[in-house]
Amino acid sequence: MNRSNGSRAMSAGLVRRVLRKPLGVVSGVVLILIVGASFAGQWIAPHDPLAQNLRIVRQGPSVAHLLGTDSLGRDVLSRLLFGGQESLSGVVVAVVAMLIIAIPLGILAGYVGGLLDRVILRVVDVLLSIPGTIITLAVLAIFNNNMFVAMVSVGVLASGAFIRVFRSAALSVRQELYIGAARVSGLSRVRIMANHVLPQIRGVLLVQVTLFSAATLGIQTGLAFLAFGPPPPSPTWGGMVAEAATIIQIDPWLLVPTGGVIALTTLALCLLGDAVRDANQERFTLAGLEGKPSAPQAGKSQVHTTGADRDDEARMAVTPGALLSVRGLTVGFGAEGRETTAIQRVDFDIHPGEVVGLVGESGSGKTVTALALLGLLGANGRVTGGSIRLSGEELVGMPHARLREVRGARIAMISQEPMVALDPSFRVGSQIAEAVRAHDRVSRADARARCEELLAAVRLDPAIARRYPHEISGGMAQRVAIAMALAGRPELLIADEPTTALDVTVQADILDLLRTVQEETQMAVILVSHDWGVVADLCSRAIVMYAGEVVERARVADVFAAPRHPYTTALLRSNPHGAEPGKPLPTIGGSVPAPQEWPVGCHFAARCPLATEACRVAPIDIVHLEGDRASRCIHIDELAEVRA
Amino acid sequence: MVRLIVNRLLLSIVLIVISSIAIFLLMSLVPGDPARTILGANATPDSIARLRDQLGLDQPLLIQYGTWLGGVLHGDFGTSVFSGDPVETLILARVPVTLSLILLSTLVVAVIGTGLGLLSAVRGGVLGKFLDAISLVGLALPSYWVAILFVALFAVAIRIFPATGYTSLLQDPGRWLLSLVLPVAALSLGGVTIVAKQMRDSAMDVLARDYIRVLRATGIRERSIVLKHVLRNAALPSLTILGITVVGALTGAVFVENVFVLPGLGTLVTQATMSHDLPVVLGVGVYFTLFVIIVNLIIDLLYGVLNPKVRVP
Numbered sequence: 038m039n040r041s042n043g044s045r046a047m048s049a050g051l052v053r054r055v056l057r058k059p060l061g062v063v064s065g066v067v068l069i070l071i072v073g074a075s076f077a078g079q080w081i082a083p084h085d086p087l088a089q090n091l092r093i094v095r096q097g098p099s100v101a102h103l104l105g106t107d108s109l110g111r112d113v114l115s116r117l118l119f120g121g122q123e124s125l126s127g128v129v130v131a132v133v134a135m136l137i138i139a140i141p142l143g144i145l146a147g148y149v150g151g152l153l154d155r156v157i158l159r160v161v162d163v164l165l166s167i168p169g170t171i172i173t174l175a176v177l178a179i180f181n182n183n184m185f186v187a188m189v190s191v192g193v194l195a196s197g198a199f200i201r202v203f204r205s206a207a208l209s210v211r212q213e214l215y216i217g218a219a220r221v222s223g224l225s226r227v228r229i230m231a232n233h234v235l236p237q238i239r240g241v242l243l244v245q246v247t248l249f250s251a252a253t254l255g256i257q258t259g260l261a262f263l264a265f266g267p268p269p270p271s272p273t274w275g276g277m278v279a280e281a282a283t284i285i286q287i288d289p290w291l292l293v294p295t296g297g298v299i300a301l302t303t304l305a306l307c308l309l310g311d312a313v314r315d316a317n318q319e320r321f322t323l324a325g326l327e328g329k330p331s332a333p334q335a336g337k338s339q340v341h342t343t344g345a346d347r348d349d350e351a352r353m354a355v356t357p358g359a360l361l362s363v364r365g366l367t368v369g370f371g372a373e374g375r376e377t378t379a380i381q382r383v384d385f386d387i388h389p390g391e392v393v394g395l396v397g398e399s400g401s402g403k404t405v406t407a408l409a410l411l412g413l414l415g416a417n418g419r420v421t422g423g424s425i426r427l428s429g430e431e432l433v434g435m436p437h438a439r440l441r442e443v444r445g446a447r448i449a450m451i452s453q454e455p456m457v458a459l460d461p462s463f464r465v466g467s468q469i470a471e472a473v474r475a476h477d478r479v480s481r482a483d484a485r486a487r488c489e490e491l492l493a494a495v496r497l498d499p500a501i502a503r504r505y506p507h508e509i510s511g512g513m514a515q516r517v518a519i520a521m522a523l524a525g526r527p528e529l530l531i532a533d534e535p536t537t538a539l540d541v542t543v544q545a546d547i548l549d550l551l552r553t554v555q556e557e558t559q560m561a562v563i564l565v566s567h568d569w570g571v572v573a574d575l576c577s578r579a580i581v582m583y584a585g586e587v588v589e590r591a592r593v594a595d596v597f598a599a600p601r602h603p604y605t606t607a608l609l610r611s612n613p614h615g616a617e618p619g620k621p622l623p624t625i626g627g628s629v630p631a632p633q634e635w636p637v638g639c640h641f642a643a644r645c646p647l648a649t650e651a652c653r654v655a656p657i658d659i660v661h662l663e664g665d666r667a668s669r670c671i672h673i674d675e676l677a678e679v680r681a
Numbered sequence: 682m683v684r685l686i687v688n689r690l691l692l693s694i695v696l697i698v699i700s701s702i703a704i705f706l707l708m709s710l711v712p713g714d715p716a717r718t719i720l721g722a723n724a725t726p727d728s729i730a731r732l733r734d735q736l737g738l739d740q741p742l743l744i745q746y747g748t749w750l751g752g753v754l755h756g757d758f759g760t761s762v763f764s765g766d767p768v769e770t771l772i773l774a775r776v777p778v779t780l781s782l783i784l785l786s787t788l789v790v791a792v793i794g795t796g797l798g799l800l801s802a803v804r805g806g807v808l809g810k811f812l813d814a815i816s817l818v819g820l821a822l823p824s825y826w827v828a829i830l831f832v833a834l835f836a837v838a839i840r841i842f843p844a845t846g847y848t849s850l851l852q853d854p855g856r857w858l859l860s861l862v863l864p865v866a867a868l869s870l871g872g873v874t875i876v877a878k879q880m881r882d883s884a885m886d887v888l889a890r891d892y893i894r895v896l897r898a899t900g901i902r903e904r905s906i907v908l909k910h911v912l913r914n915a916a917l918p919s920l921t922i923l924g925i926t927v928v929g930a931l932t933g934a935v936f937v938e939n940v941f942v943l944p945g946l947g948t949l950v951t952q953a954t955m956s957h958d959l960p961v962v963l964g965v966g967v968y969f970t971l972f973v974i975i976v977n978l979i980i981d982l983l984y985g986v987l988n989p990k991v992r993v994p
Contacts (some may be wrong), residue, residue: 163692165697166973167970170969171965174950175959177955178954179959181718181957251821255823255824259825262936263936263951278823286837289837294823301821303820307821441900441902444897445900452894452898458891458892458895459895460908460910460914461990462989463910507990525899680851
């Protein structure tokens, strides 16, 4: 009882959603008009569709004949109205035939499954390979041009594809809880399928019916065009196109109304199908979103520029001798003018040959920073402020072609997921060789030789070159990615959590390899990581990020000895490597706020034990400390006391 | 690979048997005498008896079917009721026309559809909207109507191409191509838009993949990324769609051949249907089924070549 009320309400919701779409409404109205007018043809047609008048042949549109007259002086509009009955009822016959076969078989296959499912699918495979046109023509030949039987056969032949659609719809409904509940409550399978599964696939059903109607209208009118079906002089849409075709040399006008009504009906069916599909999907997405937080508050996502303006000069000054100088880097995602800021006012330097750790929780902006350095933020993201200078050369706003020469050759990158970092369609060797040839103008043979060198440098067997990415392990794939990154002999390598996706045993190997390669090539490395153990192992300096901002910069040894930001302290404490055995691992309460929820003041204040009112009222600036350290905290002194 | 081919061939035999059984069953279901239907109301009892004998209608259905299938396996499709010619002679004379039409159309659909789809994935914006609009129009306009429109525009209004008729490739390659331009264009319009849309969707999907970002980070030229990596990976789903389009072109060819009066299998089967010439309809059915199976086989093989994961060493 409840159930049926519920599904009626849901169906009303679907109709309402379709009605909210302008295209859906327009195409629905057009369809109703065409269908209604055709079946009311007897009463509303201005003329007898068969009445000839040889004095007014092939006239264009006029008041007496709104769509003109044909070559026998018959009124085109009246003929279209009467012809529609034949075409549209043909479509209905095919749709009904298709549904009678496809609904029960599709639901059975999807809901019952097992052997029955496999048998039905096999039959469907066969049905899909039969050239339907020929069978339909054979039916017409046998049944003496009987259009009804022909349209039934069109429906039967098409049912294969729709069995598949309904099967997968039923399959997904089967997983729903209330279906299980109905089963437990002892309802028979047939009742469940008829009363519970069928109403649930109504949306899919409607979409398929409109699309199939559109396709069938094409076939129906096509057959009539080929002179099957009711013989002349009875009007059919397809037949009228054929008549128009015979006189295109003299008068092409007749092609317009005859083809137009078919095209209009088809278009309306297709667009209505699209609208129903969208409305149906909305129903599911809206249902899934209920209970989640509403839209983010406006106004908090803007960059707070007050602090940035004050020490602009100091900020923009480039440290002499630095390989990379990042100053005030701000990145936004989304439509221009309404960006959501992902990182803001990020400053740091990287010196030649130096290994620096970029540390923070997920969502702190480490990867966005790394991608911004390479100009690879994607179509949605954009540097909205600040500068990135590589050996003094500005990378922000650099033309695409010149930026490409920087990528790989001066700054290279390896990413988190080695298994998806290689193109699955090409051999490993071919991808490394392509990287080589992107930087060096060498022959194919020389590229192959260099490829072997690179494989040796990452301690891989040269035979790997012949393999495809799916034939190697994650660890090997990361070594290949490193080899590709080394191909351009970069001055700076950005390693974005290079071991996160790998097995623990492989992680150490990859880190060892990175260390060896760095020592051999003397390139600088930015190691993005959330693991203090890895940072302590490889890096000389650390940059700690939180919610899109740099909160602390210091030598790694200094950080471990005395962190100068409450976030760093908390992060170090929750690091499993330093945990005391037998005691629960301390964690940081709460989570990193999303960019839309950034507060005006210190981003960490909500989770910070030292936070005061002063932390919350205004943006906090980074403070330079002794020994080349910096911290974005106004309670540094208290922090020292807490530790002491 | 060999197993795939053998499987496909076995399936083809099953398909031909099933479709032909279906047609024979239908024939037995028809109320009244098929011979009378074929010959029409004015036939003499004598001629009806002769036709019943020729078609073997007096024999049990199973024997009729066995005789027909046995003949097909030997390449004998029977004789046309209408003209009295052997069915295979009628068919073989027309295969080159339909095959030229469909092969050229496939080429056009593959090249233009892929190019447009790739371009709109990379450029997006206006071209993408244009593609959406065109594909709606391509979907809504019946192919025979488009064919007539092409005749009206390019053969009647501006006389560039012949309106109707066919010149054999062997006779005059230039005129062969000229006689096929309009039919191929009419036949390809729908397929081009379907393949282009699929290609755009899968190319956009590939462009968002990690390995594309890695290739960019490595400094590979955008041209090479799009034409080599995106094309190769996006081609797989588009290939499936192309296969469906080629099979669909068979139906389209029936209409288009009729508009342009091309002497192909489509016009043959239409005429045969009108004159109730069942042996010819059945024979063309066997050829069409074979064609569908060969197309699917080629698509499967190409899939294997393009996708290293299914490639058999």
